[in-house]
Amino acid sequence: MMPHMLLANANGGVDFMIHGIFSYEIFGQEVWITTSHVCLLIVVICMLIFFFAAGQVFKHAKAVPGYLQCALEFAVEFLDGIVNGAMGEKGKGFRNYVGTLFLFILFSNISGLLGLRPPTADYGVTLPLGLITFSLIRINEVRYNNLWSIWKDKCSPLPPWLPIWLPINVIGDCAVPVSLSLRLFANVLSGTVMMALVYGLLAKIAIGWPAALHVYFDLFSGAIQTYVFCMLTVTYIGSAIGDNEETVLKRMIRRSKEKKAA
């Protein structure tokens, strides 16, 4: 027996890896459909059903809300509260993104309860989420600040004519998506590994009590990480926008109009 097969062979196997289901060739490159694609598909279908049901509830909304409408209103208010708390009025446009992000990550993390391998325990799922957030941060920084103030911000502890600190700030900015995605990935992966170890190595006595571990690793940890991801997204975008109330383009149009009027 090879030493690295020790874990794989113990008591029926500890298995938390991603498995390929079938492969196909595209442009001479071998591409695999894996278990995380399947889990992702299941999660997305569940979300679509949930959203469809929620839409029907809101379409026939009553003045005196029932249980379901009450829960949905609470959820929407909570998601709006995340954005409004960090960004105020400017955050209106980001409610859709943050709400979608929150529900997607939450559903993905909780899917471990249903015996799926959580899609967020695959770095290929969390890195794109981090990159979307990163592009939102940078795009909004350019939309709301003029180039001079961005330059000043990037040289920030030192005066703008001495850009020695610039590379360090740029590296710090580029580390944002990596740290965001790795945090979520490693948290969910650690939960997945722990559950796989419990079910794999303690298979004979794992009756009933792993449910308590599921509550911690899937529900609590998953919900906390979801909240943290969304909170950090909103905070980063908010700090990139700064104190500006309107976009650079709008400001320029307003000023030119004022000049014409004067």
Next chain:
Amino acid sequence: MEFNENFILGCSAIGAGLAVIAGIGPGVGQGIAAGYGASAVGRNPGAQGKIMSTMLLGQAVAETTGLYGLLIAMLLLFVKPLISK
């Protein structure tokens, strides 16, 4: 000098164990955050919800370094980057 594959795997396992020591830092940090959170709730029980969410956010950020250690351990044990294929 040529090294046996099993020797490298054993060293990787030791390295993985050492990498998980990174968990000490976040443990201390999260404990400090929780302690200050508790004292803040003691001083101002009305703001418990806000203190709780701030504390959890800070703890989750502090947890990241420990998770990096875990990730390194995972890579050493399961991806085995030190063995040339």
